[in-house]
Amino acid sequence: xxxxxxxxxxxxxxxxxxxxxxxxxxxxxxxxxxxxxxxxxxxxxxxxxxxxxxxxxxxxxxxxxxxxxxxxxxxxxxxxxxxxxxxxxxxxxxxxxxxxxxxxxxxxxxxxxxxxxxxxxxxxxxxxxxxxxxxxxxxxxxxxxxxxxxxxxxxxxxxxxxxxxxxxxxxxxxxxxxxxxxxxxxxxxxxxxxxxxxxxxxxxxxxxxxxxxxxxxxxxxxxxxxxxxxxxxxxxxxxxxxxxxxxxxxxxxxxxxxxxxxxxxxxxxxxxxxxxxxxxxxxxxxxxxxxxxxxxxxxxxxxxxxxxxxxxxxxxxxxxxxxxxxxxxxxxxxxxxxxxxxxxxxxxxxxxxxxxxxxxxxxxxxxxxxxxxxxxxxxxxxxxxxxxxxxxxxxxxxxxxxxxxxxxxxxxxxxxxxxxxxxxxxxxxxxxxxxxxxxxxxxxxxxxxxxxxxxxxxxxxxxxxxxxxxxxxxxxxxxx
Amino acid sequence: xxxxxxxxxxxxxxxxxxxxxxxxxxxxxxxxxxxxxxxxxxxxxxxxxxxxxxxxxxxxxxxxxxxxxxxxxxxxxxxxxxxxxxxxxxxxxxxxxxxxxxxxxxxxxxxxxxxxxxxxxxxxxxxxxxxxxxxxxxxxxxxxxxxxxxxxxxxxxxxxxxxxxxxxxxxxxxxxxxxxxxxxxxxxxxxxxxxxxxxxxxxxxxxxxxxxxxxxxxxxxxxxxxxxxxxxxxxxxxxxxxxxxxxxxxxxxxxxxxxxxxxxxxxxxxxxxxxxxxxxxxxxxxxxxxxxxxxxxxxxxxxxxxxxxxxxxxxxxxxxxxxxxxxxxxxxxxxxxxxxxxxxxxxxxxxxxxxxxxxxxxxxxxxxxxxxxxxxxxxxxxxxxxxxxxxxxxxxxxxxxxxxxxxxxxxxxxxxxxxxxxxxxxxxxxxxxxxxxxxxxxxxxxxxx
Ligand SMILES: Cc1ncc(COP(=O)(O)O)c(C=O)c1O
Numbered sequence: 001x002x003x004x005x006x007x008x009x010x011x012x013x014x015x016x017x018x019x020x021x022x023x024x025x026x027x028x029x030x031x032x033x034x035x036x037x038x039x040x041x042x043x044x045x046x047x048x049x050x051x052x053x054x055x056x057x058x059x060x061x062x063x064x065x066x067x068x069x070x071x072x073x074x075x076x077x078x079x080x081x082x083x084x085x086x087x088x089x090x091x092x093x094x095x096x097x098x099x100x101x102x103x104x105x106x107x108x109x110x111x112x113x114x115x116x117x118x119x120x121x122x123x124x125x126x127x128x129x130x131x132x133x134x135x136x137x138x139x140x141x142x143x144x145x146x147x148x149x150x151x152x153x154x155x156x157x158x159x160x161x162x163x164x165x166x167x168x169x170x171x172x173x174x175x176x177x178x179x180x181x182x183x184x185x186x187x188x189x190x191x192x193x194x195x196x197x198x199x200x201x202x203x204x205x206x207x208x209x210x211x212x213x214x215x216x217x218x219x220x221x222x223x224x225x226x227x228x229x230x231x232x233x234x235x236x237x238x239x240x241x242x243x244x245x246x247x248x249x250x251x252x253x254x255x256x257x258x259x260x261x262x263x264x265x266x267x268x269x270x271x272x273x274x275x276x277x278x279x280x281x282x283x284x285x286x287x288x289x290x291x292x293x294x295x296x297x298x299x300x301x302x303x304x305x306x307x308x309x310x311x312x313x314x315x316x317x318x319x320x321x322x323x324x325x326x327x328x329x330x331x332x333x334x335x336x337x338x339x340x341x342x343x344x345x346x347x348x349x350x351x352x353x354x355x356x357x358x359x360x361x362x363x364x365x366x367x368x369x370x371x372x373x374x375x376x377x378x379x380x381x382x383x384x385x386x387x388x389x390x391x392x393x394x395x396x397x398x399x400x401x402x403x404x405x406x407x408x409x410x411x412x413x414x415x416x417x418x419x420x421x422x423x424x425x426x427x428x429x430x431x432x433x434x435x436x437x438x439x440x441x442x443x444x445x446x447x448x449x450x451x452x453x454x455x456x457x458x459x460x461x462x463x464x465x466x467x468x469x470x471x472x473x474x475x476x477x478x479x480x
Numbered sequence: 481x482x483x484x485x486x487x488x489x490x491x492x493x494x495x496x497x498x499x500x501x502x503x504x505x506x507x508x509x510x511x512x513x514x515x516x517x518x519x520x521x522x523x524x525x526x527x528x529x530x531x532x533x534x535x536x537x538x539x540x541x542x543x544x545x546x547x548x549x550x551x552x553x554x555x556x557x558x559x560x561x562x563x564x565x566x567x568x569x570x571x572x573x574x575x576x577x578x579x580x581x582x583x584x585x586x587x588x589x590x591x592x593x594x595x596x597x598x599x600x601x602x603x604x605x606x607x608x609x610x611x612x613x614x615x616x617x618x619x620x621x622x623x624x625x626x627x628x629x630x631x632x633x634x635x636x637x638x639x640x641x642x643x644x645x646x647x648x649x650x651x652x653x654x655x656x657x658x659x660x661x662x663x664x665x666x667x668x669x670x671x672x673x674x675x676x677x678x679x680x681x682x683x684x685x686x687x688x689x690x691x692x693x694x695x696x697x698x699x700x701x702x703x704x705x706x707x708x709x710x711x712x713x714x715x716x717x718x719x720x721x722x723x724x725x726x727x728x729x730x731x732x733x734x735x736x737x738x739x740x741x742x743x744x745x746x747x748x749x750x751x752x753x754x755x756x757x758x759x760x761x762x763x764x765x766x767x768x769x770x771x772x773x774x775x776x777x778x779x780x781x782x783x784x785x786x787x788x789x790x791x792x793x794x795x796x797x798x799x800x801x802x803x804x805x806x807x808x809x810x811x812x813x814x815x816x817x818x819x820x821x822x823x824x825x826x827x828x829x830x831x832x833x834x835x836x837x838x839x840x841x842x843x844x845x846x847x848x849x850x851x852x853x854x855x856x857x858x859x860x861x862x863x864x865x866x867x868x869x870x871x872x873x874x875x876x877x878x879x880x881x882x883x884x885x886x887x888x889x890x891x892x893x894x895x896x897x898x899x900x901x902x903x904x905x906x907x908x909x910x911x912x913x914x915x916x917x918x919x920x921x922x923x924x925x926x927x928x929x
Contacts, residue, residue, distance in 0.1 A: 248507065
């Protein structure tokens with residue numbers, strides 16, 4: 001049906017009730033607070049019956065494209081299938097305990113935390129993890145703070161973080177909010193960090209290099225071991241943004257490659273749903289010499305008992321309430337246990353096979369600015385086309401396919417960043433390739449048609465300039 | 481394996497197409513001596529039925545749900561109508577990404593727009609955003625927002641702000657060369673020492689951050705606080721860790737607050753051992769361009785139909801990079817949608833009723849427990865749904881143990897957080913507690929003699 005919905009506030013009618021709960025057993029006489037401190041009605045707040053609430057959100061849901069409804073090759077986002085058993089298990093009522101419960105009543109939860117950490121250590125060869133950060137960017141800032149604390153404890157505080165020009169926007173932003181200055185280093189013609197160039201940028205101010213691996217072009221930073229070595233010689237650290245870990249999970253381990261600090265996105269590689277933008281979870285792993293700087297609280301197991309350390313002298317402190325996004329961790333652990341040693345490697349293998357299949361199939365039709373080998377994703381450019389990346393993206397919508405990531409990384413003109421993941425069938429990918437060819441063919445003959453896309457979505461192209469100018473950021477009652 | 485749709489013959493087909501014999505060739509950029517590590521110590525895959533058995537065993541190790549719990553302190557156990565759980569589990573809502581392609585994301589976008597609206601209605605503030613990670617990081621973002629806007633580098637913090645929130649603020653500001661000083665609270669009333677706030681001078685300070693109801697459960701003199709901060713030309717930043725109170729107490733905007741931040745877990749989000757939760761923010765219009773996080777705005781499509789998009793993105797990391805107003809990318813979108821569904825379901829009447837019930841249950845406890853001689857309720861005036869209980873004849877550990885024997889988890893010991901609350905616990909009542917539960921608690925306390 002895909003019908004646009006009136007704002008819920010306009011569906012509201014005075015006196016409608018959508019809930020059922022036993023009335024209070026006490027009289028208002030018990031209230032001793034000064035009336036001035038109590039509020040009046042919540043002006044214009046919704047009043048609907050239960051069925052109207054259900055219909056509103058059911059109809060809204062139908063306006064969305066989602067992984068459950070179709071192909072979603074959004075690059076850098078790893079839009080893999082989100083297993084349903086993960087949801088069921090995370091919804092077990094026994095897991096939903098209070099975070100300040102005495103530990104002896106939540107040993108199952110503490111075991112989940114330590115077990116998940118063990119899994120991550122095995123997969124990454126990092127010495128320890130914190131599971132508290134809420135998302136990738138939160139992991140990044142946590143990692144940057146760890147580096148800062150370590151270096152200043154050594155009496156060698158440094159000012160700058162090197163970040164390649166292909167990096168995700170959160171990298172410079174996270175480093176900035178950890179108090180660092182950012183120096184951007186150019187990628188070389190192969191799309192990777194050049195060892196000689198890096199050397200030119202190294203000096204005693206450099207705290208760390210923040211490397212995404214494979215980088216946002218989908219290319220593995222093949223000099224990573226050498227890079228780690230020269231960084232360490234310079235007294236600097238290697239931070240790895242592991243948002244793209246899906247490309248080599250089970251194939252190699254960042255810890256073995258010389259990485260000092262790593263963050264992972266459980267809402268990417270580890271199959272937890274993106275939720276329309278969250279909640280995620282961004283665990284941070286560190287090499288052994290950095291363990292004491294990890295944020296609190298620290299959950300650990302000793303002689304089959306579980307303990308929580310709330311204070312640790314060298315720790316950067318707390319970055320998040322309680323234990324992090326615990327129920328997301330439950331889902332990620334379910335996922336790891338369901339793929340196990342038999343299939344962990346298959347994740348990367350199939351993801352990379354699918355991505356390379358797309359690359360080779362579309363290479364005759366689109367400019368591929370970097371010819372290096374690519375892993376889990378491929379980035380094309382709209383150079384030499386008579387329509388833009390945006391036009392192609394919008395045309396895909398008419399075929400029920402979610403577009404790839406567009407205009408990122410910034411170093412590719414009109415970037416189309418395509419990441420199929422391992423959970424797509426060959427039929428789906430063949431269909432995508434066919435659709436892309438059709439769109440590119442149509443663009444040659446009738447570019448105006450492509451520029452007008454989409455035609456079949458609930459709304460057509462939306463005026464973002466108007467939105468940014470007018471600032472209508474909430475519904476307002478304009479009267480009957 | 482069920483999550484891998486490729487068949488072996490399709491894998492072969494793709495390999496042939498790519499001109500490779502072995503998938504390993506695709507990974508040849510990875511240093512050889514570092515790849516294909518041994519998987520021997522990684523456990524074997526479990527089938528779906530085995531997973532259920534495994535996790536049911538883990539679930540059984542949690543004894544928490546056998547107890548009648550009165551724990552609060554930033555995580556509140558409220559009733560969640562079944563429609564909320566039902567609707568939020570729809571894959572069309574839970575499995576999209578951040579709505580970058582607005583034409584096929586109107587569901588998420590409208591949901592977020594309505595959530596933003598509800599937060600502004602509850603707080604009275606001009607603008608909100610589509611979520612922050614949680615209450616503690618929201619408090620940190622509130623501080624950073626005030627300092628960005630004021631171009632100052634110091635902040636005053638109420639010492640009865642949630643201790644975890646203080647820690648998080650500290651973690652965030654220590655790297656930015658921002659400094660903080662504390663305003664103490666009055667040990668008699670549990671409220672901020674207004675004289676100290678009035679008299680303390682702190683050069684280059686951008687704001688005062690305080691919690692109401694505060695960590696000790698006491699509703700602050702918010703209006704007076706804002707008046708004082710404004711007379712000192714610093715921003716007033718309110719934290720609310722128990723969003724349920726928003727439906728009972730005067731909205732922040734009416735009290736002159738400039739920024740309100742906090743935790744909205746109470747709106748339909750399970751306690752979940754502490755996460756995922758929902759950080760919220762509301763601010764006066766003048767802060768709009770400095771706001772952190774995603775914001776949804778209304779616009780029109782090429783045919784003039786109303787629609788929604790992510791907007792004001794020139795504040796954000798993907799455009800501004802190191803000059804962005806915050807590094808946040810993924811937020812807590814689905815939790816915000818959960819809150820919106822919860823608030824729509826409860827509606828005007830339900831939310832106000834439930835919020836009042838929280839207070840009445842607490843008030844009943846305060847009235848009845850005041851008759852007991854072995855405890856003392858510290859702040860009997862201006863509580864919302866939490867109070868501090870001072871234990872007179874027992875050590876706090878013994879008191880807690882005695883109640884545990886009666887299957888009650890009484891409250892959070894305050895000595896974890898404050899050195900001078902050796903023998904006190906913080907105790908919370910919500911609508912899920914019935915009179916008989918509260919009576920059971922009172923009787924059990926009476927018997928701890
Ligand atoms: C390479 C890279 N780094 C970091 C991030 C940030 O992750 P999050 O959105 O979880 O904060 C992303 C997500 O888009 C990413 O693709």
